[in-house]
Amino acid sequence: MSVLLSVSLVLWISFVILSVVFAIFMTKKFLLSDLEPAQRDYFLGLVLFILIHMVSRIFYILYDFYWIDGSQYILFWDIAAAIGTASLIFLLFAIERHIIKKTKFLFTILSIITVCLYFIIYEYRNIVQLFMIPVVAIVIPAIYIYTAIKSTGEVRKNSLIIAMGLIVFILGQAAHSINIWDIFTYDTAFFLYFIASPIGLLIGGLLLFYGLMKT
Known part of the structure; x- marks a missing residue:
């Protein structure tokens, strides 16, 4: 394994560790007794998103560094992509449950339909991903930016930090696309694939961690 691949592996493992720490702290917030039901569901959705996305990343690590033959190579990628896409359901649910209730879970429902299409129309799964990723990349940061515009003080500051973290996180995610090649x-x-992507996810994850812990 080359030096750069070794660095990449360390970065990805660091991201998995960060995800575990992030999930533990979000779980502690979820278990606080003084939370309103919507707030509790918000943190629960975030915990599920973090954990499921982490599992997706582990399969990507197997795909990138430890595949043995062609069939396993494809299988690891497909599992990782499917799990990663499914994790977005919980992120959108968390946001629509606590932040933008006016949408009546429209984005969550659309994401569920998209994930179902991913499995039903298997041969067009890349098209499904190409549709979902830009929508998520625009909608989710925009929600937090909108919240920042409508708020003041710490709420505005934290919303902007979370939005910035999401943008960096999504850029890191986009850099780890098979289409990059x-x-x-x-x-x-x-x-982009082996170095910029994990760095983007780490920096974005840290910004998200900081912003959410302050909420």
């Missing part, structure tokens, strides 16, 4: 030269694609 078809768009850029090998060296650029390698850097």
Whole structure:
């Protein structure tokens, strides 16, 4: 394994560890007795998103570093992509339950339909992902930016930090796309996929962690 691949593996393992720590602290907030039902559901949704996304990342690590033959290679990617897509359901549920109740869980329902299509129309799963990722990349940060605009003080500050964290996180996620290899030269694609992606997820995750712990 090359030095850069070793660095990448360390970065991904660091992200998995961060996810565990993040989930533990969010669980503590979820268990607080003085939370309103909507707040409790918000933190529960975040915990489920973090844990499920972490499982997805573990399968991506197996795909990137430990695959043995072609069939397992494809299987690990498919499992990781499916789990990662499904994790977005809980993130959207958390946001719509606590922050934007006017949408009546519209985005959550659409994400469930999208995940179902991922499995039903298997041969078009890349198209399903290409549809879902931009929608999530725009909608979720926009919700927190809107909250920041409508708020003041600590709420505004924390909402902006969370929005910034989400944007960096999503950019990191986008850099770990198999399509990267078809768009850029090998060296650029390698850097984006193996180095920039985990760094983006780590920085975005830390910003999210900080912003959510202050809420």
